[in-house]
Amino acid sequence: MLQHLSFKIAGEAGFGIKEAGLIFSRVLLNQNYFVFDYSEYPSLIRGGHNTYQATFSNQKLDCFYSKLDLLIALDQQTIDSDIDQLLPNGILIFDPTVCKIPESLHRKLVPVPLQEIVKQAQAPEITKNTVALGAAMAIIDLPLSALFASLSRSFEAKGEAVLRMNHLTAQEGFNFVKNNFPAITIKTPPSEQTEPRLFLTANDAMSLAAIASGAKAYFAYPMTPASSILHNLAKMERAAGMVVKQSEDEIAAINQAIGASFAGIRCAVGTSGGGFALMVEALGLAAITETPLVVFEVQRPGPATGVPTWTGQADLNFVRHSTPGDFLRIVVAPGDVEEAFHLTTKAFNLADKYQIPVIVLTDKLLAESRQTVTEFDHKKINIDQGNLVKNSSENYQRYANDPSGISPRALPDFGQGLVKANSDEHDFAGYSTEDAQKIEQIVNKRARKVELLKKELPPPTIYGPQNAELTIVSWGSTKLAVNQALQKLKNDSVNHLHLTYLEPLPPQTKLRLEAAKNLVVIEGNQTGQLASLLQEKTGVVINDRINKYNGRPFYPEEIEEKVSQMLKLKAQN
Structure with missing residues (x-):
């Protein structure tokens, strides 16, 4: 019985590496396999070596494997950089007119004249990736019609001519391998899994979770690897009834989010470590005004610009200790796509209930790697806005000294009460104070929240x-x-x-x-x-x-x- 198989397609940026890999993964998804993908690309505006790899299995996958059963090399750089990942019995698809194979390499070689096939088909050079996918379909012994269906999903919007050209080049690659290398195959028995599944990144899941949690605004300045949350929500903002704002910078983004939250709108702000560094002063504003705030911090290696398109977990201390002063915050770190969805929904509730910042800490691996998951059960989502006052009285105190530390939260213009938000230290009514006893009382009030929080x-x-x-x-x-x-x-x-x-x-x-x-x-x-x-x-x-x-x-x-x-x-x- 199949345990798992891994493939990788790699080549120069601009040749549709990621899209080609995703097309191939969708073939496997449609055959009911579990799939986990991963891509690498340099931090360049143009050029560089791009890769897409995935592991598929008829059993649940928690991660992709580094070692490969099938490697598709579209250029010499792939041979030089990625060949060591290919298992001893692995299969290498390559163009012999482009790639020079070391004599010491002992693998199953499948030389396919990708460029010649493209030229004979009078197709653009970029379609050599489609030829390679057709060749791969012959090797994994799945019907070519499955690849045609996946190609149609990707290219039907570009017109019949483009779709027909990709079908033709895929067919040529498939035929070449079947005719010349019939003995080189990987048997892939059908998966018995039939339940509906999704193929999502953590950024996708967090975007969906924000909508499911009732968030009505999202603010961000683009920064890899958090940017796709902004892209996702921008596409869905009208259907979801959201305001999605690309702010002029990260400082503006978090202050806009704080303003929206003060007005009663559930919202979030997203960035990576460098952008979060610009947000930390405003994070303290949310803390001292006890304004609920959800922050998505998607890590990449630092310090400074660091390595923008790679992954790491070095921001934990930073998010725990950012901003002057003592105050309660929550840092929650999902470990997979399902946790990214469910912990994001929980983050919105915790921010509202305790009137504090909640930081959802992920990284590039989670943000950009797709994973097969079961459909999320939206019936389990409970929206809890905490101690929200719908109609405040005239003697309302925004920071009333409740034994729990959680003061009743009224919204501006909802009732007779005056709702204050003061960035200076303040008394229970919200008026600035430098009185020693009052300062100690309000700090202790905010700190008491942690005892209730720890219980849940x-x-x-x-x-x-x-x-x-x-x-x-x-x-x-x-x-x-x-x-x-x-x-x-x-x-x-x-x-x-x-x-x-x-x-x-x-x-x-x-x-x-x-x-x-x-x-x-x-x-x-x-x-x-x-x-x-x-x-x-x-x-x-x-x-x-x-x-x-x-x-x-x-x-x-x-x-x-x-x-x-x-x-x-x-x-x-």
Whole structure:
């Protein structure tokens, strides 16, 4: 029975690499496979080496695999850069007039004259990617009609001539391989899965979650890898009844969001680390005025401009400590597409209920990688606006000293009360004060919210056996590779403790850490930010750490290898 297969198409930017890969993935989706994709591209306006790869399986996938069963090389750079990913029994499709294959390479070679086929078909050079897809269809032994259907979805809007040309070039690539390499195939038995599924990125899921949560405004300045949230919501704004605003910069975006929230509109703002750096002063404004605010912070490696189109997890300390002063904020980090949807809906409720900023922290891997998921159950979404006053009285106090710390929240012009928002420290009525006792009282009032909040934070999730010899601790997108690795390790020696709520930590976190026999933290930064956070908040010191900070995500294979080595060493000791 098929476990998983991985393919990659790569070549020069401008030759439709990502679109070609997505067309191929949709073929597999339509055959009811689970698919997880991943793309790489440089931070260039034009040119550079682009790749698209995906793993597909007839079983649920948590992550893609780095090692490849099929590599489609559209240029020499692919041979030079990506050939080491091809498994020893892997298949290489390439154009022999373009690519020079090392004599030492021992793989199944399928030379296809891509450019010659395109020339004979009198088609544009870019369609060599479609020829290659046709060749790949012959190898994976799926009907060419499935590729035609996927091509139609991508190109039918461009007219009959373009669609016919792509069908023709795909047919030529398919025929060439069938006629010349009939013995080189990968058998792909049909998947038995039939339930409706979606193929989404975390940015897609967060966009849908914002709409499902009743958000009516979104503000952002484009910044990779958060930009597609802005693009998604802009396409849907009329249907969703939203205002979607591309602001002049990040400072304007967050202040516009705060203004909208003060007026009673559920809204969010989105950016990456560099943009969030510009927002931090206004984040304090939301905190001191107790204005609900949801911030999507989609990480990429820093500091400064960093590596804009790659991934990392180095903003955890930054978002936890940004802005002067003490105040409560929530930092929640989804680990996959489903969590991105459900935790975003939860973020809007928590922001309203506790009248605080909630930061949804993801990264480029989650933001741009599509994953097969079951359809979201919208019936489970409950919109909770917290202690919202519909009709305020004349003696209304915006920051009334409620025992919970959560003051009744009235909206401007809804009732007789005067609704104030003061960025200076203030008393319970909202008037500026420098009185020592009043300052202490209002700070304590805001701080009391955390006790109620901690009671509703869910504990970290344990995957695998409860009583394992080794517990992997991770947060955010690292969950993907860790859980996929667990499927291969499949023994009682290792489990996985996945954290989503990082600020504040759920109270049960310490108990779960202390119950583990041995701990290792896996995270995508150099300094071990999660490990330091856990030591600070729980006193649990985790010395074994696996850190990665080269812009690439963790792969299941490397986690399998490193965890297996750790288990062997611990067994020897």
